[in-house]
Amino acid sequence: MDNKEYSAGLGELRAVRDELKPLERELVQLQAKVGKLHDRRAEQIRQLGGYAKATSDRIATAAGLSVIDIVALVPSLAPQSASGAPAEPPVTESAPVDQQAAQAPAEPIKEASAAPDPDSGSTDRAGALARLRAATADGAFDLEVLGEPRQAENTPSPADAGPAEAERVLPSIPAGAEGDGWFRAESGLASKRPNFKQATRGMAFLDTATGVLVWQGGTTRLDLGQASVAEILTAVYAEAPATVERIYVTAGDPWHRGSERHEFLKDAVAAWLNGPLPEGWTVESSRGKDRQAGHLVHPRNPVGRWQRGADQHTEIRSVGEWFDPEGADPATVRAAFVELWKALRAVNFEDVVIMGSPSQTGRDLWSRTIPTKAGAKWADGFPVMSQEIRGLLHATAGQGRTELITPPRVPERVPGWYEVDRTFAYAKHTWASGVGVPKRITAAAFAAMTEKEQTNALFAPSHWQVRVTIPKDWNHVGLLPAPAPGERSWHYPYEGGRTFTTWAGGAEVNLAVRNPIAPWRIEILDGLLWESGDPLKGWSTKLREAWQSLRATADLHGDEQQKQACRLASRAVRSILLYGIGTFAQRPRITTGSLELGAGGAVPELPDGARLTGITDTHVTWERNQGFARDQYAHPEWAAGVWSAARAALLSVSTSAKDPQTGKPVKAGALHLPAGSILAFRTDAIYTSAPVDWEYGGEPGDYLLKGRMPWEQTTPRTDEEFYTLQGLGRQAYESEGM
Template sequence: MDNKTYTAGLAELRGVRDEIKPLERQLMKLKSELDKLYARRDQKIVSLGGFEKAKADRLATSAGVSVIDVVTLVPSLGPQAPASAPAEAAPTDQPTEDHTEPQTAAQPIKEPPGAPAPALGTPGQPGTVAHPQTGSDEGERQEQQLPAEDPAAEPAPAAPASPAPPEPGTVPQQERVLPSIPAGETGDRWFRAEPNLMSTRPNFVQAARQMVFLDTATGVLVWQGGQVTVDLGRAGVADILTAVYATVPADVERIYITAGDPWHQNAAGHQWLKDAVAEWLNGPLPEGWRVESSRGKDRQAGHLVHPRNPVGRWQRGDQHTEIRSVGEWFDPAGADPATVREAFVLLWKALRRHWDDVVLMGSPSQTGRDLWSRTIPSKTGAKWADGFPVMSQEIRGLLHATAGQGRTELITPPRVPEKIPGWYEADRTFAYAKHTWSSGVGVPQRVTAAAFAALSEKEQGNLLFSPSHWQVRVTIPQGWNHVGLLPAPAPGERSWHYPYEGGRTFVTWAGGAEVNLALRNPLQPWGIEILDGLVWQKGEPLKGWANKLKDAWQSLRAMSGHHGDEQQRQAARLASRAVRSILLYGIGTFAQRPRITTGSVELGADGEVPEIPDGARLTGLTDTHATWERDGGFARDPYAHPEWAAGVWSAARAALLSAGTGTKDAAGKPVKAGALHLPPGSILAFRTDAIYSSVRPDWPYQGEPGDYLLKGAMDWELGTPTTEDEFYDLQRLGRQALEAGDQ
């Protein structure tokens, strides 16, 4: 082939591309319409299925679906279990680790009278309270609130929230009630540190674990000694252990699966994905192998039954091994095992610039916590050199029950039009790294409604700008026509929603960042009454750790854009995503939720289920094994700091609504970004750090943590998503359209 033929071929290829584009658009529109028809059909089946004389076969014939499809939508039309059959508990998707101590429940109290928060206004408006420290940027001041998050307290009655009117045709559900702090001395006793429990710098170096990388779809195995293709048979546990250890040394202790997801190979045979995973983990083993039962104080024995990123642990004599998913660290995006291994090498090198003793542990959360612990001050006389105190179990339980994580919300008609002019996804880059520069440290101070009311307006403002967590009565102003600002408890365990109806009043807990945002948002201040609160002294326990991770992230991002070798560029991209996971999940480990212990037992003769531990419940049953779960409560974890996790999460949720961009417009005014800076009725969804809208956001992007990056765009008319499946379809299509330049 010569240059002329090659150039002509490119021109022909562009012509094919241009023919494909309009057809893809038509296909997207047709799929959107078809999905809506499917939804109408299913709704009609459910409606008709409620008739007492309804028959599954007649409905199936009329709808053009199978009887199984009808019974799935209307279970009452299917065969019913006998009255004596035990109710089966649905498996949960919670991570599983060991904890031992039960928690103390928050006590029900009578709701106290509230103290109105000061009218902070917005910067430059009358009534604005000056920040107690220097600095003029409103976005930066909002980000100083870093309240708390984690341990679970039994929900105790607090003031009932005003319920939203139920959607037509739905059965109203009772909202979850959040706990309160007991009145008087009982509640005051919560405000203490756990005795003899501190976060201190470790005096040892983690042991490095040898690892290999395996694509179970192709059989390609890569390790320090080279690359081979192995025969994995059906890719069961026995097949993998046999093939891997026939090739690599026995001191390899970690097998990362890069592609193939072998634990899902029988997913079609199970209602729940976790059951398929449990069946795979409990499959036959080679001779001499068994499930790991013990391995030192810092390791958890047994399997972690996670639906997508499980961890299997086995041993053969003194030999121990894990099979893990590389998806814990990043989406490999089709990368081969050699490239994935190179990503881990680049990750280690980038981190070693800041930590001489860095060791990549099994998961990013473990690695993040270990690296953070090595930033604790050690110099004699330095502040917190003796360690960071862990708060009382009662306060940790309160934070667990009242401080949520990322905002997840799908906004559907009639709040938004059924047809939208476009679809745009704006995602905050490395968002949590933006909110780690100031956190609450030490034992918090309690601020009751009466104590708050007794303060001057300036003192009240100073408290609201401190790291804090507040129980508040919220009143949404009449005429409010945008999204909700503050989380409120919704039906279901740890579920949250965001009330938005003008005139509505409800009681909730919120971090200081969000309370400030509600009081000084750019549209209209909300009414806030303080009922109770926790206020910490300001510190920087996460700043040094996060700054080092940000430096590693930036260096890897630069390499991914400029390296001359494509494999190195791809590996650097994956490594930068791993750094993001280290920070993201590292922050999550501070939350220290009450952990769930999982395990499995082999069935006895005639399928008899042997005894399971006290307090456990069955979550899965196969032909050979029964899987169980047990709530282990809280352990005496020296790294339990839910106040830090909750503070970052609160600040990130507030920044989804309004945040500074570090730039100015032509008139010299600061440019702001966030949902409240887009028109009412244009917000379609929130997903942790991302906003989805029908209007294209025009916000500057400089590649810094917290900047909004346009990740998906379709600038033609579409149907508004009304289900999670429709949402994810549009998310995928929007990203493809932007990447192809077809928008």
């Protein structure tokens, strides 16, 4: 092909584009009409379902749907089982994972609590335990989950997932010079300490359920009506000054009102964000590279950004980004942010500014620990890896372990339920991280090493492509993540004799080889080996000190409001560490935005490369994958190392407690519990049917008992059942201390 043919080809491509765009707009309009008819049909079905003599089969015939579809809309029309017959498990409708949510750092999805006991206000310990026994002993799970339907998190066992060849195939480093070319730093890109201080933003805290608004200047109660964006902006700025630029919603979740009218929660959030605005207000477009990307449409913690004129800017955010307020009023939540700022200031984060989210705050605080002293190592900045290496880590380094282990791997009924959680766990895994450009270790290079060199390589910051063979007589949980079938990210093969290929960090590979039960066979196929450094140590040490200080204050303070405020602030510090580490992973950048419909509901032209994600009566929302940005703070090697070490520590880790006989640290983790007793993993928590007596020393990474029901349970098979037991287990444990 010569230059003339190339130019002609571009002309033809533009012609196809111009022909395709109006057809796509027509398709969008047609889809919108179909969506409205679906909503109309569903509403009519619900109305007809309220008739006393209505039957699901007749309505299904009239609607052109199946009986199952009708029952999903009108559960009362479900066929009634015979008295005493076992109830069928509920049908769980799983919505596709929101792309923004999927990119969030570790622990982005908040766990729903079980429905409260009507008598939960009672302080009678025996009565509370009796109620919990009655609720769980016969497997009578309360499957109602308030708020957003939880997306399925149950990782299927390989036996249920279909043949191994259906699994995702993880990328490999190309052989020879092409792959060797990946091992470089991005030219002109390094992490350096900023030479400016972040601007402070005035904050207000609003309970949209009660209308209570608190800011530095006072407290008032607002009439919010239906708590639309327009009503909130009008009411807040009738009382608070324009210097308030950030409104944290502490309760009420106004973006979820009317969610029953939408198929997905994200659509309800988008409709709320794009609702009518008061006169003079517009979606913010004067800050950021993409002028149209004013809002973050997230199903649980959205961010809306607006402006009035050229100078007044405001955000509406959820305080759930920082912590679960647990019913705290806005004044207590504001006090928590004040205590957070004071605690961070006290540990020598002298330029601390509380930013909009814990991830932004965490990265900013870390950036101010980068060495600047002339001659100090890395004083010129920490180099950013090549885009190829960052892409490889993005595809092959998972986050926290989330797994629900169900029968027949475990019994249908178990003798108890125990939850242990590693407190402030990630701080324990930030003492050593890979720095500089990694060295490639091929299979041949690894085989040529001495045994000591191989051991040192596995203990150093590293990331390995391995072929794994599980011992034939293995009867415990899986040790290494593997690409899961279908849309799931990772699962943990456990079947004796199985062989699979995956990527894993050095901490997990070491654990597999040296676990306390039986060594797994590991073959090194390729790998990345970094120089060991401590770029995160000073940052995490300060955060740990702030966390410990706030916890101690919460335990000793005589004022109940301040106790709660310090407790919430300590959880905010945990979020800063957790999500701060997640920001280093630098996922591909997803820009979201919205556009107003044209005359007659015409769908406007979307930005180049954008895809439609939602449509309402007034707006369309879109998103665009812009790939990896040239981010000077992109260090996925650090996030991957912390996540790998944390997953390994779920299985076996040294605690701060000492064995009285040997004087050595006591080991804890899933592999130190009986085979068949592990029921679930959730990032830093283990759920087991075996009693746990690990001593809690209060140090980061120690296991803390958070839930206990030492009586027989029905093993949870669904996430709804799991979260119900989780809530009941915590209630039972709290009741013991009454």
